Amino acid sequence: MRLHPNPAKADTGPEGAPASDAGFLSETVLDIRALTRRFGSFTAVDSLTLSVASGEVFGLLGTNGAGKTTTIKMLVTLLPPTSGDASVAGFSITTQAVGVRRSIGYVPQAVSVDGSLTGFENLLIFAKLYDLPGPQQKPRILEALEFMGLSQEANRLVGQYSGGMVRRLEIALSTLHRPRVLFLDEPTVGLDPIARDTVWKHLVDLGKEYGTTLFLTTHYLEEAESHCGRIAIMHQGKIAATGTCAELENSLGGHHSLTEVFVHYAGSVADSGGNFRDVGVEREGEMRHG
Amino acid sequence: MDDQKPVPESSGGIAKAIAENPVAGFVYKTFVIAEFEIRKLRHDFTELITRALQPALWLLIFGQVFAKSGMMHTGNVPYMDFLVPGILAQSVLFVAIFYGINVIWERDLGIVQKFLVSPTPRSALVLGKGFSAGIRTLSQAIVVYLLALLLGVKLDWGPLALFNVLAIVILAATLFSTFSLVVACIVKTRERFMGVGQVLTMPLFFASSAIYPTDIMPKWLQILSHLNPLTYVVDALRASMLAGGTSVFGLGTDYAVLLATTVVLVLVGAVMYPRLAT
Numbered sequence: 202m203r204l205h206p207n208p209a210k211a212d213t214g215p216e217g218a219p220a221s222d223a224g225f226l227s228e229t230v231l232d233i234r235a236l237t238r239r240f241g242s243f244t245a246v247d248s249l250t251l252s253v254a255s256g257e258v259f260g261l262l263g264t265n266g267a268g269k270t271t272t273i274k275m276l277v278t279l280l281p282p283t284s285g286d287a288s289v290a291g292f293s294i295t296t297q298a299v300g301v302r303r304s305i306g307y308v309p310q311a312v313s314v315d316g317s318l319t320g321f322e323n324l325l326i327f328a329k330l331y332d333l334p335g336p337q338q339k340p341r342i343l344e345a346l347e348f349m350g351l352s353q354e355a356n357r358l359v360g361q362y363s364g365g366m367v368r369r370l371e372i373a374l375s376t377l378h379r380p381r382v383l384f385l386d387e388p389t390v391g392l393d394p395i396a397r398d399t400v401w402k403h404l405v406d407l408g409k410e411y412g413t414t415l416f417l418t419t420h421y422l423e424e425a426e427s428h429c430g431r432i433a434i435m436h437q438g439k440i441a442a443t444g445t446c447a448e449l450e451n452s453l454g455g456h457h458s459l460t461e462v463f464v465h466y467a468g469s470v471a472d473s474g475g476n477f478r479d480v481g482v483e484r485e486g487e488m489r490h491g
Numbered sequence: 492m493d494d495q496k497p498v499p500e501s502s503g504g505i506a507k508a509i510a511e512n513p514v515a516g517f518v519y520k521t522f523v524i525a526e527f528e529i530r531k532l533r534h535d536f537t538e539l540i541t542r543a544l545q546p547a548l549w550l551l552i553f554g555q556v557f558a559k560s561g562m563m564h565t566g567n568v569p570y571m572d573f574l575v576p577g578i579l580a581q582s583v584l585f586v587a588i589f590y591g592i593n594v595i596w597e598r599d600l601g602i603v604q605k606f607l608v609s610p611t612p613r614s615a616l617v618l619g620k621g622f623s624a625g626i627r628t629l630s631q632a633i634v635v636y637l638l639a640l641l642l643g644v645k646l647d648w649g650p651l652a653l654f655n656v657l658a659i660v661i662l663a664a665t666l667f668s669t670f671s672l673v674v675a676c677i678v679k680t681r682e683r684f685m686g687v688g689q690v691l692t693m694p695l696f697f698a699s700s701a702i703y704p705t706d707i708m709p710k711w712l713q714i715l716s717h718l719n720p721l722t723y724v725v726d727a728l729r730a731s732m733l734a735g736g737t738s739v740f741g742l743g744t745d746y747a748v749l750l751a752t753t754v755v756l757v758l759v760g761a762v763m764y765p766r767l768a769t
Binding site: 299315 | 531602609611
């Protein structure tokens with residue numbers, strides 16, 4: 202069963218956005234068409250079709266091994282699809298990878314900044330890799346750090362940061378070049394509740410301030426419920442259901458909690474997937490703040 | 492106002508030129524990746540100091556013993572003079588060959604993934620890493636020169652000779668670290684890499700002219716040593732470092748072999764490197 206809600210929900214759009222951005226909001230920024238990835242005989246992502254409008258906060262939910270990370274890896278051009286295609290900010294992931302790379306930010310699940318450099322240095326390297334002109338580099342980096350609440354920590358070695366600070370630095374680093382779409386794989390995994398809230402506050406602000414579309418995976422249903430405009434539940438490589446949280450909660454006849462809906466679509470809770478490396482990455486994430 | 496909108500591509504003079512000119516972009520990005528590595532060294536250079544120990548041990552212990560024994564027949568060049576360029580080549584090899592472990596480390600974190608989703612040519616990512624290994628090994632060159640002075644080896648201090656040593660050391664480190672990166676892309680785990688690294692280092696070292704002349708080798712090993720890039724590194728260093736040093740193959744041949752091998756390895760690395768993220 203699939204739902205077809207209006208993608209441009211008013212509550213997900215940036216409030217008080219400039220009038221010129223009005224048309225921009227309903228524009229499709231991510232269009233996934235029959236995207237498929239097989240590993241040998243195993244189909245990790247099975248003919249996935251989905252579209253996301255500019256400015257949305259879209260959550261991809263599912264158990265371990267449902268194909269969420271594989272989907273994101275294909276969308277950010279790290280993994281070529283077996284078949285199908287997707288257009289990200291108007292660029293095809295199969296034929297215009299460089300165009301896609303210039304238009305997106307990606308925050309992987311594992312730590313993606315270098316602990317032996319300062320926060321500023323990490324950002325400086327990526328400002329250069331994204332071809333920011335010299336005079337713009339420093340102001341842009343300082344702005345990104347301030348936006349993520351890290352101004353005080355700019356010149357400290359990242360190795361001394363807390364888990365939440367590392368995550369915010371990763372988000373600053375991934376948005377230096379003002380991407381149209383920011384992909385986040387489990388952005389709050391392994392963070393304590395306070396750090397999770399702070400990360401979310403900054404993510405929501407990012408959408409409001411810059412109109413950045415957020416496409417993220419998460420295990421935390423309550424986070425999806427409070428922050429995602431729309432969600433999709435993935436199961437065995439397929440989309441089992443999409444819609445706003447409210448729509449999904451009413452989709453089974455009568456009102457159900459999001460957890461009940463999730464279990465209905467994603468199979469038994471005990472059913473677990475993922476491999477040793479995934480677990481390692483995740484546990485390592487959990488140690489971030491330890 | 493324009494700044495407030497999400498602009499995927501920055502518009503600006505230099506950046507635009509770089510984005511539009513693939514060659515300029517490639518060179519610039521290579522240096523950015525090297526800068527990333529060098530900044531790490533600036534924060535923690537203990538690595539450079541501990542690494543300086545190895546050439547010292549080889550020259551002061553191994554070298555002294557063999558020079559005294561008179562077992563090595565190196566023509567009219569004293570054995571110690573013969574050994575110094577060989578040990579420089581060897582320490583460059585030893586630093587560079589384990590370089591791939593960093594890439595595996597960066598893969599286990601998400602740093603490789605971050606580099607790969609940036610609009611950076613894959614070949615620039617690979618060459619930049621290799622080039623930074625070259626910068627790292629310059630400290631080895633300084634240590635070997637100091638030891639050589641201490642041991643009374645007659646060195647060529649001409650600017651051209653010094654430039655050649657610099658260029659050969661950087662080129663050699665780039666070559667072997669890129670080879671290491673290719674190996675890392677194949678084995679993908681630290682444990683396997685350590686095993687393979689050991690297996691590769693010793694044959695490269697012993698099947699070269701680093702610590703003995705090739706003409707005392709059996710025929711089969713001589714042939715093998717001619718296929719070994721380290722032999723050409725040693726040859727070029729002997730010609731450039733020593734006062735009155737001569738090259739067996741000719742400096743031009745040495746450069747040609749090392750450059751061609753590096754280019755091939757960088758191209759192979761550029762294909763292999765993205766596989767780390769899958």
